[in-house]
């Protein structure tokens with residue numbers, strides 16, 4: 001099947017939008033676990049998403065240096081957020097390839113620029129570059145990923161349906177509050 005240019009969803013957040021946390025307990029972006037990556041993302045121009053991740057002592061492999069697997073985790077999150085927010089299609093990572101080009105010390109911040117590259121049926125291609133300590137700093141890590149679009153039953157069948165329901169209820173409540181129709185709070 002031919003790869004087509006990605007079709008950004010008409011309701012995708014606009015450039016400049018801060019993306020926030022999609023799930024409190026997500027290791028990539030959540031705030032529930034202190035050792036998590038606490039990645040923060042916002043929509044950029046032209047089908048891109050910018051994310052920042054500061055390496056702490058909890059992310060070490062060698063003394064003073066980030067663990068490669070945790071750097072890959074940051075890219076999984078940044079790329080997943082790009083796919084989820086721009087296409088608004090539930091999808092999971094099928095393949096993630098990382099190039100580690102420079103060491104990333106504890107205390108440094110990676111500025112990750114992720115982009116959609118194309119789609120082919122359920123397959124979604126995305127890639128990203130991680131710049132060291134500044135948005136235009138040297139590229140320390142880059143990654144390419146294949147995401148595969150799935151139905152919501154992927155998460156209910158294989159994940160925790162009760163936690164999913166809690167998350168969906170919280171998102172619905174936040175939407176009601178945003179739209180000024182949360183009658184419980186604002187009768």
Ligand SMILES: CCCCCCCC/C=C\CCCCCCCC(=O)SCCNC(=O)CCNC(=O)[C@H](O)C(C)(C)COP(=O)(O)OP(=O)(O)OC[C@H]1O[C@@H](n2cnc3c(N)ncnc32)[C@H](O)[C@@H]1OP(=O)(O)O
Pocket residue numbers: 001022076077078079080081084085088089090091092093094095121122123146148150
């Ligand atoms: C309304 C929505 C609104 C959304 C709003 C968004 C808000 C925020 C959003 C989001 C932020 C999220 C941030 C999170 C980021 C983290 C994401 C993760 O880490 S996900 C966890 C890790 N990944 C897994 O656990 C997958 C486990 N794998 C599977 O479940 C299956 O293998 C799956 C679904 C990937 C594919 O299985 P099959 O049976 O459904 O489909 P088959 O036929 O095998 O694959 C489909 C096509 O993909 C290719 N494919 C699949 N895996 C491949 C691979 N590893 N390499 C190459 N090709 C692969 C196949 O060859 C096939 O291609 P051909 O259609 O034949 O051309």
